[in-house]
Amino acid sequence: METSISPPGTSKQSAVRKPSPGSSLKDLCLVSKQGSIAEVESALALLKKxxxxxxxxxxxxxxALHLATWRNHLPIVRRLLDAGADPDARDGESGWSSLHRALHFGHLCIAGVLLQFGASLALEDTKGRTPVDLISCPVSQANGDFPDAVATEVFSWGSGTNYQLGTGNAHIQKLPCKVEALHGSYIKTVAASKFHSVAVSSNGELYTWGFGRGGRLGHPDIHSGQTTAVITPRQVTVGLGRKRVNAVAAAKHHxxxxxxxxxxxxxxxxREGQLGYPSVDTQPTPRRVGSLKQRIISVAAANKHSAAVADTGEVFTWGCNKEGQLGYGTSNSASNCIPRMVEYLKGKVLRGVSAAKYHTIVLGADGEVFTWGHRLVTPRRVVVARCLKKGGNTNLKFHRxxxxxxxxxxxxxxxxxxxTADGALFYWVSSDPDLKCQQIFSMCGRxxxxxxxxxxxxxxxxxTGDVFMWDAKKRKDETPIFTRVHGVKRATFVCVGETHMLVLSSIYHPEYPPKPKSQGLKSMLEWNGGTEELGEDILFDDVQPNSGLSGSSGEMSKGVPSLKSLCEKVAVEYLLEPKNSIQLLEIADSLEAKELKKHCEYPAGFSYSQPRLHFHSGSFFNYECFF
Incomplete structure (x- = not known):
């Protein structure tokens, strides 16, 4: 039993004391928090007496029910409910019911039991939030006023020195924290830079926050000196009218x-002409680049230059060209304030662009990659090729x-x-004149x-909604090693600034297309044939095969899933193993979870006519481990 600090007066009393309602309640709260089901039974008997x-x-x-729900102890929660505990009883601090607490912590099985006992989905806490508003697990797709609007949450962490986190925190935030001001805004994309952050909603609304001196936020009162920072997201209204924003890029100063x-x-x-128009040193509010008449579909911004791709497939650049980052075939220290097409790529159909301090990268519609900068003044193709390694006498092909x-x-x-389209990740050093591109093998299968x-x-x-990060400052010349960022779930979009990060999470995590069969078990077996040169451990650490649930024809694949069906889906995808299938079978039977029951019977290898295990004192499965 784990050790924990208990509130004053909640410690176990001497066996010789006279029972009283107050002391017996304290005993029940204590054992609900850290005791066994047998101890709960004793405490309930004492409370009744x-x-x-x-x-x-x-x-x-x-x-007691609040504590058992927080603990994620299904047998104790069910026993308390059977004894008459009110599932809609609210706590004294935030007004949360047990269902609020279960959905906030992602305890879906607990939430399912609470709903069976009549817990209300409409009950509001002190801030007017229903239990569904606090969901931290994939439960439903919440649509806004636009077809592509999905309920999202924005998380930030890192340095908050310039209030770029959007949480009001001006210090270093070591763990991801939700940007509460964007709750309910249906954010579809975010951008981050050294001094500020930007977010765009599904209906095209633009929000900025951070250090605003110099006009980077687009709020005129910041530029005028009334204040220097916006500590939480604020909508940009001046200069845009009713125009809907589709793409965004944030740089250090613009x-x-x-x-x-x-x-x-x-x-x-x-100052370097990076805004795309002359005769202005600082522009405090959004202003259209009138010289660019083409329809722009993608944008990029770096410290001193900018780039854009038109729907015709042409790429335009402007700003500082000291390192050849504009791709004009020359480098110079003068500002190039008027957008100009990169002539070398004329005839290529480009669809995306990205920029850093000294260089620019573009992506073609055919998957070709070109880059320039770091004294490379004309675009050059980056070869992202199959990686053929030789181990012994066997050729090892990493891509089928x-x-x-x-x-x-x-x-x-x-x-x-x-x-790449098959989910593989490649990298190259930005300043490498040879543009040597290598695969990051440790991320294979992710x-x-x-x-x-x-x-x-x-x-x-x-x-799967996980976020992995690599810090090249600590390992500048070493093979990239990615580590998982804890505290983030259902991530669909990531953006890295200079000293902080933003992650976009969806309440409903979208189903991505399954990987081709050629990259399944067969290709994994091929890896094992000759990997001495690469090291066997680095290739498949923590790699898990994809679940086959996405193709099932049951309740889970039809329309917006119910809470019950998603409980079953999460349990099958992340929990079910042969060694615990009997325990899950017991739970599925008690909850009448047909889909979970069906999947449990296969690994268990028996029919329901056989004896089943039952919960006993202190025996329960911790569901929180997979959320």
């Missing part, structure tokens, strides 16, 4: 956006697809990354769906 109230509160305003109609707007510092199709690129000051690169950090989001 003394005439106490099962819904009574301890010194912190919490009932911001670039493209509207839904393809219009280009910039604001902030223009006919061709590597790059679908995303990210430019970083130190390193650049490229993501099925990456989004990438971002900053000054030193590189971050990726996987199809």
């Amino acid at each position: 003394s005439g106490g109230n099962i819904d009574g509160r301890n010194a912190f305003g919490l009932s 911001t670039v956006i493209a509207t839904e109609l393809g219009e280009l707007f910039t604001w902030g510092s223009n 697809m006919e061709r590597l199709q790059v679908i995303s690129v990210a430019a970083g000051t130190t390193h650049n990354t490229a993501l 099925n990456i769906v989004n990438i971002s690169a900053g000054k030193y950090w590189t971050a990726v989001a996987t199809s």
